[in-house]
Amino acid sequence: DPNNNEVYENKCLTLNDILAVVLKYSDLFEDKSAIGFGKWCSNKKVNFMKSAIKRRVRISSKTGPFPICSERKILQ
Numbered sequence: 001d002p003n004n005n006e007v008y009e010n011k012c013l014t015l016n017d018i019l020a021v022v023l024k025y026s027d028l029f030e031d032k033s034a035i036g037f038g039k040w041c042s043n044k045k046v047n048f049m050k051s052a053i054k055r056r057v058r059i060s061s062k063t064g065p066f067p068i069c070s071e072r073k074i075l076q
Helices: 015-025 034-043 071-075
Strands: 008-011 053-056 059-062 066-069
Touching: 015 034
Parallel strands: none
Antiparallel strands: 008 066, 053 059
């Protein structure tokens, strides 16, 4: 359950951040840029793509908060 605060924490992440985590576990996107990864996720209707977009100066990125498994839970 992504709303379980004991297991997950919310973080604001860019597509680059998310892609970096995905690349640790899969080589499916190793030849994709963050833009290509974002297009793939959008076409597949991945839930985090529905998040609000936070604009930075000259850079746009998806922001969360996204439920991310807490590092302390991973290490247990």
